[in-house]
Amino acid sequence: xxxxxxxxxxxxxxxxxxxxxxxxxxxxxxxxxxxxxxxxxxxxxxxxxxxxxxxxxxxxxxxxxxxxxxxxxxxxxxxxxxxxxxxxxxxxxxxxxxxxxxxxxxxxxxxxxxxxxxxxxxxxxxxxxxxxxxxxxxxxxxxxxxxxxxxxxxxxxxxxxxxxxxxxxxxxxxxxxxxxxxxxxxxxxxxxxxxxxxxxxxxxxxxxxxxxxxxxxxxxxxxxxxxxxxxxxxxxxxxxxxxxxxxxxxxxxxxxxxxxxxxxxxxxxxxxxxxxxxxxxxxxxxxxxxxxxxxxxxxxxxxxxxxxxxxxxxxxxxxxxxxxxxxxxxxxxxxxxxxxxxxxxxxxxxxxxxxxxxxxxxxxxxxxxxxxxxxxxxxxxxxxxxxx
Amino acid sequence: xxxxxxxxxxxxxxxxxxxxxxxxxxxxxxxxxxxxxxxxxxxxxxxxxxxxxxxxxxxxxxxxxxxxxxxxxxxxxxxxxxxxxxxxxxxxxxxxxxxxxxxxxxxxxxxxxxxxxxxxxxxxxxxxxxxxxxxxxxxxxxxx
Numbered sequence: 001x002x003x004x005x006x007x008x009x010x011x012x013x014x015x016x017x018x019x020x021x022x023x024x025x026x027x028x029x030x031x032x033x034x035x036x037x038x039x040x041x042x043x044x045x046x047x048x049x050x051x052x053x054x055x056x057x058x059x060x061x062x063x064x065x066x067x068x069x070x071x072x073x074x075x076x077x078x079x080x081x082x083x084x085x086x087x088x089x090x091x092x093x094x095x096x097x098x099x100x101x102x103x104x105x106x107x108x109x110x111x112x113x114x115x116x117x118x119x120x121x122x123x124x125x126x127x128x129x130x131x132x133x134x135x136x137x138x139x140x141x142x143x144x145x146x147x148x149x150x151x152x153x154x155x156x157x158x159x160x161x162x163x164x165x166x167x168x169x170x171x172x173x174x175x176x177x178x179x180x181x182x183x184x185x186x187x188x189x190x191x192x193x194x195x196x197x198x199x200x201x202x203x204x205x206x207x208x209x210x211x212x213x214x215x216x217x218x219x220x221x222x223x224x225x226x227x228x229x230x231x232x233x234x235x236x237x238x239x240x241x242x243x244x245x246x247x248x249x250x251x252x253x254x255x256x257x258x259x260x261x262x263x264x265x266x267x268x269x270x271x272x273x274x275x276x277x278x279x280x281x282x283x284x285x286x287x288x289x290x291x292x293x294x295x296x297x298x299x300x301x302x303x304x305x306x307x308x309x310x311x312x313x314x315x316x317x318x319x320x321x322x323x324x325x326x327x328x329x330x331x332x333x334x335x336x337x338x339x340x341x342x343x344x345x346x347x348x349x350x351x352x353x354x355x356x357x358x359x360x361x362x363x364x365x366x367x368x369x370x371x372x373x374x375x376x377x378x379x380x381x382x383x384x385x386x387x388x
Numbered sequence: 389x390x391x392x393x394x395x396x397x398x399x400x401x402x403x404x405x406x407x408x409x410x411x412x413x414x415x416x417x418x419x420x421x422x423x424x425x426x427x428x429x430x431x432x433x434x435x436x437x438x439x440x441x442x443x444x445x446x447x448x449x450x451x452x453x454x455x456x457x458x459x460x461x462x463x464x465x466x467x468x469x470x471x472x473x474x475x476x477x478x479x480x481x482x483x484x485x486x487x488x489x490x491x492x493x494x495x496x497x498x499x500x501x502x503x504x505x506x507x508x509x510x511x512x513x514x515x516x517x518x519x520x521x522x523x524x525x526x527x528x529x530x531x532x
Contacts, residue, residue, distance in 0.1 A: 298445065299445065300423050300424075300445055300446050300447055300450070301447075302447035302448055303399070303446070303447055303448055303450075303451060306396075306399060306400075306448045307400075310400060328423065338421075339420070339421040339422075339423070340420035340421060340423070343420075343423040375406075376402070376405055376406075376443055376444060376445075376451070377425075377443060377444070377445040378416060378425050378426075378427035378443040378444070378445055379420060379425065379445045380445075381407075381443070
């Protein structure tokens with residue numbers, strides 16, 4: 001099996017599991033308990049928090065563990081909106097659904113939301129943000145790197161504009177974290193969401209960074225966990241695993257970026273050489289090192305995924321059919337793709353365990369599958385006739 | 389979302405796929421915008437569907453329903469073919485996920501559109517025989 005869907009989730013690293021195991025077995029104490037096993041668990045959480053804070057350039061009391069990246073997004077957006085003086089919020093058209101649907105829910109509660117457009121490469125314009133900010137703007141949330149097309153936004157510039165207008169700035173860095181340098185002070189962000197399972201950690205744990213002084217309502221009411229701001233008995237093993245995965249990703253960041261970029265660029269080059277009527281979606285270089293998103297004309301993405309799966313290749317698509325709606329990906333539509341082109345997209349997201357040999361296999365199988373589906377497609381008939 | 393084995397079988401080995409050179413009826417339904425187009429070719433003699441082919445742009449369910457629809461009407465009379473409903477296609481495929489049921493509707497419409505084309509070529513108004521044939525008017529697309 002060739003797994004190239006690391007933007008969806010990543011395999012749990014063996015070293016990470018090893019670090020987690022004691023907290024799933026012998027060290028099962030509740031971190032809120034004062035006896036030995038509880039204290040050990042509490043210490044483990046404190047160490048994990050310190051590790052993550054160190055990597056992010058944050059203070060320990062600014063890092064809050066959550067149940068997922070989506071939860072971190074929900075907390076940041078709903079929490080900041082609740083405390084905001086105005087009822088106007090700003091986000092982008094290409095956010096993850098964890099952000100977009102959270103804003104949708106706020107609209108129903110009477111907030112007004114501006115969705116910043118993106119250009120054909122998928123980039124948000126800082127000028128657009130500048131123009132969109134109003135005296136009653138209570139929050140700006142723009143993702144660091146896109147999950148579908150991998151495009152990396154100019155977060156420093158965007159956050160600076162927000163800061164100049166004294167509007168809190170949140171970024172969903174779930175895809176960015178572990179794949180590029182992420183530092184809350186370098187970026188100048190007030191809130192930042194991250195997730196463990198995208199970087200070789202376990203599922204079911206994320207974190208929200210909240211800069212000291214940022215007004216955000218508490219999220220889950222109950223016990224005193226997470227400095228009294230997000231109650232719930234901690235997912236000790238998950239938190240320990242998250243921190244260790246983050247540590248490994250941070251230590252190997254440069255070499256990982258180099259390797260992933262090499263795989264990505266080789267794949268992009270080979271696809272362009274091998275398969276006609278394709279287009280790369282998203283900026284060619286301002287993108288995550290492991291992300292390549294292509295649209296193949298005249299075919300549909302779910303069929304493509306199913307056929308790749310039959311060949312043992314696991315990837316993702318922006319087609320409607322994989323999401324259960326008839327509309328294709330909002331991200332691909334936002335960069336200006338026609339519906340029928342957006343339906344035929346394929347996202348490959350590489351991980352460090354992938355190899356150049358695997359890329360060769362993927363491109364070979366992909367070329368055959370695309371041709372097979374085109375031969376079956378009434379949209380391709382006219383093109384095929386022209387070629388004859 | 390899980391596909392039945394039958395759906396996967398018809399998706400991975402679609403029956404009657406391709407074009408039919410001596411077709412005397414061709415129908416096309418669906419819309420590229422929605423991500424589904426089915427084109428059906430029939431050779432009809434003495435009111436019997438002697439041969440049939442299809443081409444489909446669409447998801448796994450769209451390919452499988454097209455394939456099954458061609459199997460259900462091949463060798464049948466026009467009257468029998470017109471009685472094939474989307475429900476019959478779904479049943480023959482041992483079920484479809486609810487979000488994919490529209491694909492089976494498209495398959496039923498493809499049969500009707502192709503037969504309508506046959507009548508048109510004979511100079512016969514198909515409406516009283518085939519009924520209304522949709523050209524994606526029934527499509528549940530949300531595009532604006």
